[in-house]
Amino acid sequence: MAAITPGSTRPSTWRRRSTKYTVAAYLFITPSFLGVLIFIAFPVFFALYLSLQQWDGITAPQFVGLLNFVNLLKDPIFWISLRNTVVYTVVTVPVGVLLSLGVAQLLNQRVIGMAFFRTAMFVPVVTSGLAIAVIWKWIYDYNNGLINDTLTRLHLAQIPWLSDPTWALIALCIIGIWQGFGFTTILVLAAIQNVPESLLEAASIDGATGWRRFWRITVPLITPTLLFVSIISFISSFQVFTQIYYLTNGGPDYGTYVLYFLVFQRAFVQNRFGEAAALSYIMFAIIFAVTLLQMRLSRNAVNAAAEFEV
Amino acid sequence: MHAKIASEQAQTAMPSEQARARRPKLRNRVFAKRVGFKVMIFIALTVVALIVIIPFLWMLTTSLKTVTESSTYPPSLLPAVPQWHDYSDVFQAVPFLTYLLNTIFYAACVTIGQYVCCSLAAFAFSRLQFPGRNALFVLYLATILIPTTVTLVPSFIMMKTFGWLDTIWSMTIPGMLGSAFGTFMLRQYMLSIPRELDDAATVDGASLFYIYWKIILPLCKPALTVLAVITIMTVWNDFVWPLIMLQSDSVTTLTLGLANFTSGGSQEFNSIPFNMAASTMTIAPLILVFFFAQRYFIRGIALSGLGGR
Numbered sequence: 075m076a077a078i079t080p081g082s083t084r085p086s087t088w089r090r091r092s093t094k095y096t097v098a099a100y101l102f103i104t105p106s107f108l109g110v111l112i113f114i115a116f117p118v119f120f121a122l123y124l125s126l127q128q129w130d131g132i133t134a135p136q137f138v139g140l141l142n143f144v145n146l147l148k149d150p151i152f153w154i155s156l157r158n159t160v161v162y163t164v165v166t167v168p169v170g171v172l173l174s175l176g177v178a179q180l181l182n183q184r185v186i187g188m189a190f191f192r193t194a195m196f197v198p199v200v201t202s203g204l205a206i207a208v209i210w211k212w213i214y215d216y217n218n219g220l221i222n223d224t225l226t227r228l229h230l231a232q233i234p235w236l237s238d239p240t241w242a243l244i245a246l247c248i249i250g251i252w253q254g255f256g257f258t259t260i261l262v263l264a265a266i267q268n269v270p271e272s273l274l275e276a277a278s279i280d281g282a283t284g285w286r287r288f289w290r291i292t293v294p295l296i297t298p299t300l301l302f303v304s305i306i307s308f309i310s311s312f313q314v315f316t317q318i319y320y321l322t323n324g325g326p327d328y329g330t331y332v333l334y335f336l337v338f339q340r341a342f343v344q345n346r347f348g349e350a351a352a353l354s355y356i357m358f359a360i361i362f363a364v365t366l367l368q369m370r371l372s373r374n375a376v377n378a379a380a381e382f383e384v
Numbered sequence: 385m386h387a388k389i390a391s392e393q394a395q396t397a398m399p400s401e402q403a404r405a406r407r408p409k410l411r412n413r414v415f416a417k418r419v420g421f422k423v424m425i426f427i428a429l430t431v432v433a434l435i436v437i438i439p440f441l442w443m444l445t446t447s448l449k450t451v452t453e454s455s456t457y458p459p460s461l462l463p464a465v466p467q468w469h470d471y472s473d474v475f476q477a478v479p480f481l482t483y484l485l486n487t488i489f490y491a492a493c494v495t496i497g498q499y500v501c502c503s504l505a506a507f508a509f510s511r512l513q514f515p516g517r518n519a520l521f522v523l524y525l526a527t528i529l530i531p532t533t534v535t536l537v538p539s540f541i542m543m544k545t546f547g548w549l550d551t552i553w554s555m556t557i558p559g560m561l562g563s564a565f566g567t568f569m570l571r572q573y574m575l576s577i578p579r580e581l582d583d584a585a586t587v588d589g590a591s592l593f594y595i596y597w598k599i600i601l602p603l604c605k606p607a608l609t610v611l612a613v614i615t616i617m618t619v620w621n622d623f624v625w626p627l628i629m630l631q632s633d634s635v636t637t638l639t640l641g642l643a644n645f646t647s648g649g650s651q652e653f654n655s656i657p658f659n660m661a662a663s664t665m666t667i668a669p670l671i672l673v674f675f676f677a678q679r680y681f682i683r684g685i686a687l688s689g690l691g692g693r
Binding site for chain 1: 426437502523531592621642659667
């Protein structure tokens with residue numbers, strides 16, 4: 075099936091064939107493209123439209139311009155949610171990334187039972203956030219939960235995990251770190267394993283201790299992966315929802331009220347869809363800005379690491 | 385320090401008699417140190433693994449206790465007599481089987497839909513030339529970066545307008561069609577399949593679809609398995625979407641059902657062992673699949689940047 079029919083040199087013949095080809099190509103894309111267009115691209119613009127309306131879902135929407143944004147910025151609950159979300163993220167992400175860095179390095183030491191450890195650490199990742207919330211709600215139980223039980227046996231005071239605003243946020247951070255670190259560890263481990271052995275051996279011959287080798291060679295070389303892991307950890311931590319909905323429902327005293335939870339409340343409990351959409355756009359902007367910032371700040375380190383790529 | 389001396393020793397060309405006499409002692413010490421080091425690492429890893437596993441063990445042991453056992457003070461570690469009845473109670477107290485079948489159905493539909501749509505598009509993006517290809521692909525990539533917060537509220541209103549709220553359609557159609565990630569992943573994989581196969585087939589008179597269906601797709605089995613694993617996991621564990629889209633028991637998923645019946649008001653639903661048993665049963669299927677398909681899970685999750693949220 076040659077592209078040019080024998081004996082024909084007329085351009086129209088060529089064009090006809092390539093048109094058929096092009097149409098076929100577009101047909102291949104159509105199902106997926108339609109889906110992406112309708113269910114992802116369109117909602118993004120629709121949300122923008124919604125954020126400029128005041129709508130309860132039943133009566134007609136009312137155009138109010140930027141009023142939703144202004145109201146949000148004046149709303150103390152917005153600022154509380156922002157604070158809680160920031161605290162949650164600032165605790166969960168660095169601790170999680172550093173922890174996975176450490177555990178990944180441990181896993182890289184090639185001790186027996188590596189496969190078992192890897193599997194064990196991964197189980198929280200494949201478990202649904204909700205089931206984990208159910209388990210931890212019981213663990214955090216004041217009288218009979220696992221932690222307070224252990225504290226009692228050690229004759230220490232029991233901690234009001236879910237009834238005190240500060241402790242509740244700490245409790246959620248623990249869950250967040252616990253669930254996420256298996257996944258980030260696998261990624262970091264893959265990166266560490268890619269560091270060329272020869273570099274590390276050369277360093278040890280020159281007298282560098284393991285500690286030094288780790289911090290001066292391994293870590294700089296895996297900076298791209300660390301950046302990637304930080305970014306995705308940030309994006310998912312910033313949008314934490316399930317644990318809050320199940321464990322504390324935003325309480326006590328708004329102590330665990332986070333931004334995504336506020337979106338949910340505004341939209342589905344208070345039926346203020348316009349404000350919810352506006353808030354989701356503010357979240358979008360923050361996520362976008364912080365991600366850009368992270369990438370900009372680590373550009374030097376990432377470029378240096380890239381230069382080492384063999 | 386000893387390691388340095390040992391390596392220096394190793395580097396000397398002709399070890400003297402003195403050095404040879406010294407070496408066994410140093411070698412033993414170095415060996416012992418290395419073993420000690422490994423033991424410490426093993427212990428550290430065991431501690432980490434325990435921290436990860438203990439909540440699940442606690443869930444299991446609590447599910448086998450009696451109600452009084454779980455709420456006596458101080459609580460016991462293990463049940464006196466394992467109570468298995470909570471597991472069967474779950475089936476009777478809530479429409480667990482319905483939830484399970486619903487979830488399996490949704491997961492299957494979305495996976496098949498993703499297979500069809502994403503592989504077709506990935507084929508086109510990786511092997512066909514057409515105007516606007518690069519721009520379209522950039523659009524696809526851009527949609528992957530959009531956080532779910534933004535699409536949540538508009539999606540709800542769209543589903544409401546379509547009349548798909550509280551039906552199977554809201555749980556299947558968007559998932560089947562609306563994901564750029566699968567396309568992206570399959571495209572990357574397809575790029576590594578040599579073009580010569582396509583050309584050979586074309587010369588033999590194959591149509592584009594034939595090349596896709598009979599040649600390229602069978603070669604994509606590893607990537608397709610990874611995609612299946614990620615998709616099933618995402619659909620199974622999803623909470624927010626079913627939460628806002630579904631209401632009736634007949635269409636509820638397992639995860640949503642778990643939330644509903646463990647925080648409901650009635651006496652039975654406040655029984656802790658019951659909750660733990662229900663929780664175990666909800667996560668057990670996926671964990672079983674995980675144990676059997678570990679390789680694909682880990683590869684898939686590493687590729688995707690998604691976690692079990």
